[in-house]
Amino acid sequence: MLKIGVVGVGHLGQHHAxxxxxxxxxxxxxxxxxxxxxxxxxxxxxxxxxxxxxxALLDAxxxxxxxxxxxxxxxxxxxxxxxxxxxxxxxxxxxxxxxxKELLELADSNKLKIQVGHIERFNPVVMKVENxxxxxxxxxxxxxxxxxxxxxxxxxxxxxxxxxxxxxxSFVHSPIKHIHASGIGVLTPSIDIANARIEFENGAIANVxxxxxxxxxxxxxxxxxxxxxxxxxxxxxQAKVIxxxxxxxxxxxxxxxxxxxxxxxKLVDQNLFDCADSPKDALSMELESWVNAILTDTKPIxxxxxxxxxxxxxxxxxxxxxxxxxxxxxxx
Numbered sequence: 379m380l381k382i383g384v385v386g387v388g389h390l391g392q393h394h395a396x397x398x399x400x401x402x403x404x405x406x407x408x409x410x411x412x413x414x415x416x417x418x419x420x421x422x423x424x425x426x427x428x429x430x431x432x433x434a435l436l437d438a439x440x441x442x443x444x445x446x447x448x449x450x451x452x453x454x455x456x457x458x459x460x461x462x463x464x465x466x467x468x469x470x471x472x473x474x475x476x477x478x479k480e481l482l483e484l485a486d487s488n489k490l491k492i493q494v495g496h497i498e499r500f501n502p503v504v505m506k507v508e509n510x511x512x513x514x515x516x517x518x519x520x521x522x523x524x525x526x527x528x529x530x531x532x533x534x535x536x537x538x539x540x541x542x543x544x545x546x547x548s549f550v551h552s553p554i555k556h557i558h559a560s561g562i563g564v565l566t567p568s569i570d571i572a573n574a575r576i577e578f579e580n581g582a583i584a585n586v587x588x589x590x591x592x593x594x595x596x597x598x599x600x601x602x603x604x605x606x607x608x609x610x611x612x613x614x615x616q617a618k619v620i621x622x623x624x625x626x627x628x629x630x631x632x633x634x635x636x637x638x639x640x641x642x643x644k645l646v647d648q649n650l651f652d653c654a655d656s657p658k659d660a661l662s663m664e665l666e667s668w669v670n671a672i673l674t675d676t677k678p679i680x681x682x683x684x685x686x687x688x689x690x691x692x693x694x695x696x697x698x699x700x701x702x703x704x705x706x707x708x709x710x
Contacts, residue, residue: 380404380669383439385432385454386446387411387420389528390468394443395424397665404669410435412446436461441491441672443665444468448532452477455492459484464672466665468495469544470536471685475693478686485682493668493678494685496544500663502656503615504545510608510619511549511601517584519546519599522592525565530590533569535561535692535699539588542599543576543695544680544688549601552580554691559698562708564591574695615653623647 380403384395387409398406408427411417421428429435436442436457441464444454452472458465459481471494472478485492498504519542530537554576561572570591576584597612605622623646664680671678 380672381407381438381440382443382669383407383429383435383441384409384443384445385411385435386444386450386468387417388445388447391443391445392420392424393661394445394466394665395420395426397662398443399424399426400662401666401669403673407438408435412450432457436463439463441465441669445495448473448536452481455481456484459488459490462488462490464491464668466493466495466668467682467685469497469685470494470532470540470689470692471682472689473532473536475686475690478682478689482682482686491668491672491678492682492685493664493671494680494682494688495664496541496680496685496688497660497664498541498545498612499548499680500660500667501612501615502653502658502660503610503612503617503651505663506651506653507608507610507617507619508549510606512603513582514549514601514603515582516602517546517550517582517586517599518602519584519586520588521597522587522589523595524593525570525591530566530568533561533572533696534588534590535569535572535574535696536689538590539572539574539586539695540688540692542586542588543691544684545599546576546584546586547687547691548684550578550580550582550584552578552582555579557691557694557698559695560702561695561699562703569696569699572695572699574698576691615656617651617653619649619651621647621649 382398382404384391398404406426408429410429410432417428442458443466445468451467455465521538521542556577559574561569564570571589573587599610601608607620610617667679
């Protein structure tokens with residue numbers, strides 16, 4: 379039975395703790411939070427042990443789930459790895475790439491597992507259609523939300539866009555050739571709205587937009603590939619796969635000749651996948667995947683290297699935006 383500790387029991391960490399309590403192959407040894415009042419509150423609510431220090435939590439566990447603020451990831455993870463503990467790190471893996479590389483080197487040398495919380499990989503709708511996504515040539519993602527204070531310690535690229543960056547990198551297996559990006563701060567001193575155009579060496583292009591100062595919630599991604607168009611809605615957990623109909627040549631020549639009495643939907647086959655009633659939620663599957671990787675000594679689905687790759691692209695986007703703003707004499 380794997381003994382797990384959760385450090386950071388804020389908005390996300392409290393849910394992590396609940397999930398571990400429901401597992402058959404793991405036990406929640408306890409929690410720790412730098413804010414003792416918050417730790418006491420969650421410990422009472424969940425009836426779990428609250429440790430007075432992070433060191434005490436480390437001593438009682440085999441593995442540590444780090445759900446603290448991004449800027450605290452590096453120091454917490456470094457201490458856990460030095461203590462010989464496997465770790466789960468909420469995304470992004472760290473706030474700086476050099477920190478992530480140091481953690482990876484330490485984990486690899488000590489044969490410890492790192493999994494990063496890119497939860498969309500475990501979204502039921504992604505898992506339902508992932509085998510349909512092959513060699514996309516164009517990807518368009520939109521991830522916008524209303525403003526809240528959580529996550530504003532980092533730019534929106536690290537807070538929100540990085541989810542889509544990770545997904546895109548998992549489906550496009552090609553080095554990046556060039557990145558165009560723009561963005562600006564609206565309500566915070568950091569970047570609140572960002573757009574990036576990522577060009578890959580194999581010719582694929584991804585257009586990625588993220589905002590945390592919108593008036594609505596939207597999380598969608600679209601994949602365009604030969605003879606197929608796939609659209610995913612992460613919120614509704616629905617996907618649509620549109621493929622060229624095998625009967626297309628029966629109707630296409632007539633339409634090209636100007637026929638107006640033919641239903642254009644006959645040119646395609648549409649399949650709708652609704653995963654809203656999936657028996658398991660993404661967070662449960664994500665954390666179970668990490669636990670199983672440790673117990674079976676296998677590579678996590680979203681390992682530390684995947685997390686570092688997403689962070690590297692995110693840092694490049696942030697740098698490009700900041701240079702552009704500096705050039706235009708706009709303070710961020």
